[in-house]
Amino acid sequence: MTNKSDFALEMIDISKSFGNTVALSNVDLQVKKGTIHGLIGQNGAGKSTLMKILSGLYPSGTYTGQIIVDGKVAELNSALDAQSIGISIVPQETTVADTLTVAENIMLPEMSRNPLKVYKKSGVVKRASEFLSSYNIPLQPDKLASSLTLAEKQILMIARAIYLQPQVLVLDEPTSSLTGDEIKNLFEVTRTLKSLGITTVFITHKMDEIIELCDSISILRDGKIVCQIDRSGFDVDELVSHMIGRDLGDLYPPQHRVGQDAPVVLKVTDLVVENPRKPGQPLLEPFSFELRQGEILGLGGLVGSGRTEIVKALFGHYKILDGKLEVQGNPIQTRSVSESISHGFGYITEDRKAEGLFFNLAIKQNFTASIIEKLTRASFLQKGEEKSRARVYLETLQVKPQDLDASVSSLSGGNQQKVVLGKSLITDPSILMLDEPTKGVDIASKAEIYKTIVEFAKAGYSVLLISSEFPELLALSHRVIVFSGGRNVGEIASGLENEKELMLMAIGATKS
Ligand SMILES: Nc1ncnc2c1ncn2[C@@H]1O[C@H](COP(=O)(O)OP(=O)(O)OP(=O)(O)O)[C@@H](O)[C@H]1O
Ligand SMILES: [Mg+2]
Structure with a gap:
């Protein structure tokens, strides 16, 4: 018989419903100590619900089943209960306190556990700063959380969870707002924790992350565990069919042709976007591009390269200082969102919570x-x-x-x-601007969204697409304009084979 204490965590026969919706039905999850365990499944499969039960957010009595942590039965009635037995969770949605600094956010759980203790500001900053540098986490402790980007807020939530020195760390889609280096950094931190004997439950929709990081996985489908697989048995196609209950078929729809003779729908010439924090100052270097009817034009680059700011300026969120905008050959301005919509622009934000x-x-x-x-x-x-x-x-x-x-x-x-x-x-909209449209979306639903985008363009509309998933960007777009450090550094043709070139350009390693 297996010794129970081999497991950091066992969740046994867990069931939970919301009204008529059965979110979890007789779920068993076992996670070995000191391993990184992936939890995967389609949108709505029950991953977050299971982890909310583990983190005390849904108190015992609101579900059936048992939780065993390090061999001992745990009754969790609050997040504090979970923290006190070493469980720390980074939820899927952003939960940082905007009015506090980075350091205060990190220390918040500790401060709220000791309400009578007086914390000196300088001491808080010092401790947070030592902690951040010991894990190589690139955040400034005295910065106000409201001024952080979405990615930085995500990193802050992870830092806050690790600061609690958990035995079991739960990360619910931690990489959905992160790119390249940030993800690499997170993986390093997770591996460091593993070497210290700490167990991680890692939720993601990205198969390459599972393959790179996880020792084993459990797959949830419609509230049930369909299987648990060890690393040696990882095979992407198989994982995906377990997840969706069938073979996926083609992920990307075939691309339609857009000829050089297709009319130019949007012409952007030497546009200068204002820096919202420095009125009158440019945010990016002047840039120009043309978008044709029926075309899906990718905007590629790393986080902070200026892609989001461009579409935000076209949607009336940021002021335009100089340059020319033409829609269907007519000069236009986008001084407000309603003005932009009246010219046919539509925008899908990457931050569903805020906007x-x-x-x-x-x-x-x-x-x-x-x-x-x-x-x-x-x-x-x-x-x-x-x-x-x-x-x-x-x-x-x-x-x-x-x-x-x-x-x-x-x-x-x-x-x-x-x-x-x-x-x-x-x-x-006749010009649809999509900023990370498949963020947090499972692979089968991604295929649906891709189909919707391509059908939309085929019907004669045009799309500006931002995606940090380079394969998605290269498969859907007819061509990709690459931004690096606020500058347009060139253009790349469509096709998955161009991923490396796109990456090199995005990091500023080559220029065309
Ligand atoms: N507070 C709630 N009230 C009602 N139904 C809920 C609630 N929370 C979750 N559900 C439902 O429970 C099911 C499981 O949701 P859950 O959030 O656990 O899915 P998930 O696997 O985390 O999906 P995703 O990958 O999209 O984050 C879904 O059908 C969802 O609609
Ligand atoms: Mg979820």
Whole structure:
């Protein structure tokens, strides 16, 4: 018989429902001590719910089953209970305190456990700074959390979890806002923790991360564990078919041709975007490009290279200081979001929490929020029409659950991302700007989203695509303009074989 203490963690026969939705049904999860265990499964499979149970967020009594940590039965009624037996979780959605500094965020759990203790500011900064440098975590301790990028906030959450010196660290899609070096850095930290005997549960949709990092995995499908596999048995195609219950088929749809004679829909000439933190100063070097009808134009580069800022400027979020914008040959300006929408722009943000969704509203209201005027007659909302318009996107994007009245806050992370996409498609934009459209989306749903994007372009619309997943960018785009350090450093042709060249250009190693 196996000695129980071989396992850092056992979750036995766990079941949990939300109303009529069965999120988990008789789930058994076993994780050996000192290993990195992957937890994979499609959007809505139950991964986050299982880990919320483990982190005390869903107290005992709201589910059935047993949790055993290091051989001992654990009753977890709060996040504090979980922390006190060495479980620390980095949730899927950002939860940093914006009004506090990096150092204060890191020390927050400790400070709230000792409410009577007085913490000196300088001491907090010093301890945080020593901790950050001991793990090579590139964050400035005295910086205010509200000024961090999404990626930095993610890194901060990871730092905060590690600072608690957990025995079991749970990372729920930690890399979805990170790229290249940041992911490498996270993997190094995770391996260091492993060498110290610490156990990690790692949730991701990216198969290459599983293959690189994990010692074993469990696959969840529709709330049930379908199998547990050790590293020696890792095979991407097999993992994917276990996950979705069938073979995937082609991930990327075939590309349609866009000829040189296709009309130019958007012409950007020497555009200078203002730095929102330094009024009057440019944020990036002047840049120019043309977008043709039916074209999917990729904007490639690393985080911070300027891609997001460009689409934000075109969508009226950032001021344009100089240069020329033409849509269908007519000079235009994008001084506000509504002005930009009136010229046919649509934008899907990478940060659904901050900009994308109305969490307290139903799926159908989120889908139709931006076309509400069109659905209102004599100040009455045409409810039937609202439903039928929303249903189209519920079905094409395969949102789960297929229930227009479900609240967006109850959806899994990936399904929320599909609602963000539908919310913009419904406005019928002629130039759709997509910033990380498949972030947190499972592989089968990715294929659906790719199909939707390509169909959209084939129908004669145009797309500006930002993605940190280079294969996705190179497979979908007709060509990719590469940015590095706020500069356009050249252009790369479509095709997966160009990934290395794209990476070299993005890091500034080559120039064309
Ligand atoms: N608070 C809630 N209220 C109602 N239903 C919920 C709630 N939280 C989760 N669910 C449902 O439980 C199921 C499992 O969701 P969960 O968030 O665990 O999925 P996941 O595997 O983490 O997916 P993703 O990869 O998209 O993050 C889904 O059907 C989801 O809609
Ligand atoms: Mg999740």
